[in-house]
Amino acid sequence: MFYPFLGFSLGLSAGLAPGPLLALVIQRTLRYGAMSGLRIAIAPLLTDLPIVVLSLMVISRLPAFYLHIMMGLGGLFVLWLAVEAWLETGESLEEATTPPQAQQDLLRGMMVNFLNPHPYLFWGAVGAPLVVQAWKQSPWQAVGFITMFYLLLVGSKVILALVLGRFRNMPPWIYRRAMQLSALLLFGAGIFMLYSAWLGVA
Secondary structure, rough: HHHHHHHHHHHHHHOOOOOHHHHHHHHHHHOOOHHHHHHHOOOHHHHHHHHHHHHOOHHHHHOHHHHHHHHHHHHHHHHHHHHHHHHHHOOOOHHHOOOEEEEEEEEHHHHHOOOOOOHHOOOOOOOOHHHHHHHHHOHHHHHHHHHHHHHHHHHHHHOOOHHHHHHHHOOHHHHHHHHHHHHHHHHHHHHHHHHHHHHHOO
């Protein structure tokens, strides 16, 4: 049971760690409801298979410089999302009753996840070696690790979206403040990514 428990711990910490995807889940849930946040939350299930393959075959062989460039591009994209979210804070909740199409939410979540180098670093340095070790012990240990990791990685964000979705009936002024806070979270994530990229290439 060691590797499934390890997957549980790593998945929970990754799922609740502050970052661009978590901030986007919060912002879209407050703006458009739980279903919009849920679609963002499942982005890792759609993007991580190619990320794992790229981590093992390509990313691990690239100089760190390219990861920092990716971080910078991701930071710019998240900053664009932050500006867009901030511009929406002046609108009332009634103006946001028409949710975006599912494809739009999924595309945003996938873009944020693809341009964030942390999944590549995790699978290249931690996840893949652990899966190989677990498989040598027992295939079920490897399956248990991956299952528990994604159950907690995605599940924690899903629960957050469901909880926040209940707060959309808040008074208008509280709603606007919550929207502003969610936009600031996105802005902070974008600035952190840009700063990390700058430190890497400076």
